[in-house]
Amino acid sequence: MSATTGSAWLRGRKRVLLDTSLWIYHFEAHPRFGTPADRILGDLEAGRFTGIASELMLLELTVLPLRQGRQDIADEYELLLARFPNLDLVPVSREILLEAAALRAAHGLRTPDAVHLATAVVANASAIVTNDAAWPRLPGIPLLILSQNA
Numbered sequence: 001m002s003a004t005t006g007s008a009w010l011r012g013r014k015r016v017l018l019d020t021s022l023w024i025y026h027f028e029a030h031p032r033f034g035t036p037a038d039r040i041l042g043d044l045e046a047g048r049f050t051g052i053a054s055e056l057m058l059l060e061l062t063v064l065p066l067r068q069g070r071q072d073i074a075d076e077y078e079l080l081l082a083r084f085p086n087l088d089l090v091p092v093s094r095e096i097l098l099e100a101a102a103l104r105a106a107h108g109l110r111t112p113d114a115v116h117l118a119t120a121v122v123a124n125a126s127a128i129v130t131n132d133a134a135w136p137r138l139p140g141i142p143l144l145i146l147s148q149n150a
Contacts, residue, residue, distance in 0.1 A: 010048065010129075016129060017116065017117075017125040018040070019132065021131045022130075022146075023057070023061060025037035033131065040129060044084070052087070054096070055089050055091050058077070060112065093122070100114035103136075128142070130146070
């Protein structure tokens with residue numbers, strides 16, 4: 001992804017679902033996707049758009065630190081996400097679970113992916129940022145796949 005691709009693509013988007021992978025690339029300083037992830041999160045922090053994410057992301061981000069016995073890092077991730085500017089963590093509701101079931105049935109998705117995409121639908125996301133090329137394109141919600149824009 002060029003220096004401006006992600007930022008330019010997100011311009012004018014109001015509510016953007018950010019997949020867990022973006023945060024992982026940021027935290028781990030991924031050699032290929034760390035910089036684009038940092039730019040997108042910088043735009044989020046600056047208020048150029050509102051980010052949304054399923055609370056499921058807390059589970060996905062804290063498993064590895066907990067496996068490593070690093071409760072301190074798991075706690076830091078939780079605090080960061082709870083306080084990150086312009087980020088709304090969306091609870092996993094009955095409505096999201098029913099939408100996730102429909103998406104999973106229609107597209108053969110894994111449950112976590114279906115929950116993330118259902119969150120985008122229910123929370124009226126105007127775009128989705130992921131690096132999962134297997135995610136289906138949902139009507140009316142453009143999809144930015146980092147690896148395809150690198």
